[in-house]
Amino acid sequence: MANEIMITLPEWVPDFLAQYPSHIEETKDRMRFVLELTRKNILSKTGGPFGAAVFESDTGKVVSVGVNRVMPLGISSAHAEVVALSFAQKHTGHFDLGGDQQPEHQLVVNAQMCAMCLGAVCWSGVKSVVYSATGQDVESITGFDEGPVPEDVEATLNARGISLTSRLLREEGLEVLKLYVQEGGFIYNARQGE
Amino acid sequence: MANEIMITLPEWVPDFLAQYPSHIEETKDRMRFVLELTRKNILSKTGGPFGAAVFESDTGKVVSVGVNRVMPLGISSAHAEVVALSFAQKHTGHFDLGGDQQPEHQLVVNAQMCAMCLGAVCWSGVKSVVYSATGQDVESITGFDEGPVPEDVEATLNARGISLTSRLLREEGLEVLKLYVQEGGFIYNARQGE
Numbered sequence: 303m304a305n306e307i308m309i310t311l312p313e314w315v316p317d318f319l320a321q322y323p324s325h326i327e328e329t330k331d332r333m334r335f336v337l338e339l340t341r342k343n344i345l346s347k348t349g350g351p352f353g354a355a356v357f358e359s360d361t362g363k364v365v366s367v368g369v370n371r372v373m374p375l376g377i378s379s380a381h382a383e384v385v386a387l388s389f390a391q392k393h394t395g396h397f398d399l400g401g402d403q404q405p406e407h408q409l410v411v412n413a414q415m416c417a418m419c420l421g422a423v424c425w426s427g428v429k430s431v432v433y434s435a436t437g438q439d440v441e442s443i444t445g446f447d448e449g450p451v452p453e454d455v456e457a458t459l460n461a462r463g464i465s466l467t468s469r470l471l472r473e474e475g476l477e478v479l480k481l482y483v484q485e486g487g488f489i490y491n492a493r494q495g496e
Numbered sequence: 497m498a499n500e501i502m503i504t505l506p507e508w509v510p511d512f513l514a515q516y517p518s519h520i521e522e523t524k525d526r527m528r529f530v531l532e533l534t535r536k537n538i539l540s541k542t543g544g545p546f547g548a549a550v551f552e553s554d555t556g557k558v559v560s561v562g563v564n565r566v567m568p569l570g571i572s573s574a575h576a577e578v579v580a581l582s583f584a585q586k587h588t589g590h591f592d593l594g595g596d597q598q599p600e601h602q603l604v605v606n607a608q609m610c611a612m613c614l615g616a617v618c619w620s621g622v623k624s625v626v627y628s629a630t631g632q633d634v635e636s637i638t639g640f641d642e643g644p645v646p647e648d649v650e651a652t653l654n655a656r657g658i659s660l661t662s663r664l665l666r667e668e669g670l671e672v673l674k675l676y677v678q679e680g681g682f683i684y685n686a687r688q689g690e
Contacts, residue, residue, distance in 0.1 A: 303560065305510070307503040307582050315499065366497065377582045378591045378619040379573070388501050388571045397572045398684065418615025424643045425572040425612060449618045450652045458644045490592065 309375065309385060312348035315367060325362040332357055332410045333434055333471050335364075337478050340382075340412045343369040344482045350490075351444060351482035352382040352412060356390035356399070359406035359430060366390035372490060383411055383419040387426045400427030400463075408432065412475055413440045414468070417449030424462050431459060432467040434475025443479040445489040503574060503582060506542035509561060519556040526551055526604045527628055527665050529558075531672050534576075534606045537563040538676045544684075545638060545676035546576035546606060550584035550593070553600040553624060560584035566684060577605055577613040581620045594621030594657075602626065606669055607634045608662070611643030618656050625653060626661040628669025637673040639683040 318339065326332045332355065340353030350370035357364060368386025372378055390407065391397050399407040406429045414437040415423060423431055437448040452458045456466045512533065520526045526549065534547030544564035551558060562580025566572055584601065585591050593601040600623045608631040609617060617625055631642040646652045650660045 303510075303513070304583065304586055305505050307586050309501040309503065311499050316497075319497070372591050372619075376589060376591045377585050378621070379578050379582060379616045380591075384573050388573060389498065391571050392498055392501050395570060397566050397570045397574075416615060416619075418612050418619060421610060421612025421615055421643045422573045424641075425610075427572070447618075449615045450646045452644045452646065 307377070309371070309377070309380060309388060311367070311385070311389070312343065312346060312369065312374075314342060314346055314348070318342055319364070319367070322364070324364060326357065326364060327362045329410075329432060329467070330471060332362065332408075333432060334474070336410045336412050337434065337471065337474055339367055339369060340478050341481060344478070344485055344487060349374055350446070351479055351487060354382040354386035354409060354411040356386050356428065357408045357410065359408045361405070365407065366393055373488065379418065381416065381419050383409065383415055384422050387422060387428070391426070398427040400429060406430075412478055413437070414448070414455070415451075416447075417451045420451060420455065420458065423459070423464065428464060430465040430467070432470050434469065434471050435479055436469060436472070439472070439476055439479060443476065444482060444487075501571070503565070503569065503571070503579060505561070505579070505583070506537065506540060506563065506568075508536060508540055508542070512536055513558070513561070516558070518558060520551065520558060521556045523604075523626060523661070524665060526556065526602075527626060528668070530604045530606050531628065531665065531668055533561055533563060534672050535675060538672070538679055538681065543568055544640070545673055545681060548576040548580035548603060548605040550580050550622065551602045551604060553602045555599070559601065560587055567682065573612065575610065575613050577603065577609055578616050581616060581622070585620070592621040594623060600624070606672055607631070608642070608649070609645075610641075611645045614645060614649065614652065617653070617658065622658060624659040624661070626664050628663065628665050629673055630663060630666070633666070633670055633673060637670065638676060638681075
């Protein structure tokens with residue numbers, strides 16, 4: 303049996319990052335960056351229509367990016383959020399982005415987290431999450447299943463010291479999801495009680 | 497920024513696997529295998545007190561194993577279930593272990609899934625899950641947080657075509673969790689609304 307698995311970002315990522323400053327101050331600009339990242343992943347056919355980035359909350363430093371890599375890597379947990387959080391942890395050298403020695407970290411993602419990624423956020427150490435399109439948007443536009451997400455996501459996160467900003471630039475977020483459908487993107491994991 | 501992350505199993509895994517047959521028929525024996533795997537991870541100090549394996553449901557073929565690797569790898573999502581499912585997907589060559597070309601797969605884990613891993617199970621394609629110790633056992637013995645798990649885990653899984661067997665060899669499962677505490681294992685991610 304294999305003894306290792308490699309989680310990779312698409313080859314275009316370094317060139318993409320080179321077009322942006324190393325720090326992005328405004329939250330809306332962080333979201334625009336993430337929406338462009340997601341659009342690039344769709345148009346490059348390097349994964350599903352989801353993108354995420356981890357920033358230092360105060361300085362706006364881009365700590366890591368992630369995109370959905372489920373189909374290219376053949377790993378069902380390679381959602382954008384898990385990928386971005388894992389790279390942030392690799393870059394900072396610690397599994398807890400909220401540790402004592404760390405500046406505060408923020409996760410920005412183009413769409414509301416599925417059940418798995420909500421859990422992943424809870425364990426990551428980020429202090430805030432920002433998303434654009436809602437889980438309902440994702441399900442109605444793309445057909446992707448969000449899974450067993452608790453009813454009150456904000457309360458769930460708040461209970462763990464994580465703040466939530468929802469629906470930031472939602473209209474732009476919807477356009478990105480629609481682009482995936484227009485491009486004929488494949489909807490995996492669509493089984494629901496089959 | 498780094499462009500890749502390596503998810504590895506502990507170095508002792510191949511020797512461990514060599515002590516067992518390639519196929520394990522009885523479900524209880526599959527659990528005993530997983531509990532021994534978990535015990536080995538604890539005693540080797542190669543991660544938290546959680547182990548998992550993916551089997552072909554009918555033949556009992558051991559498709560993959562996973563152990564908690566959060567601290568050694570510095571990645572908060574490297575829970576045993578996510579690791580085992582990812583390796584199973586790598587070995588079978590597909591992100592969907594429930595695809596048309598696949599035999600049915602089963603995940604066996606020493607303790608109930610946290611919120612993240614419950615979501616990960618939903619996306620993995622496995623058709624059945626078996627666990628030993630409960631989430632309450634984990635929280636009361638070790639202090640690890642289970643996160644926002646839905647009230648009725650079985651119904652949640654059933655709704656996605658996944659069956660659940662709970663509390664199999666629970667007494668033995670409890671002993672393994674207690675061993676971690678006895679060995680002075682570190683409880684990370686213990687923050688709850690700090």
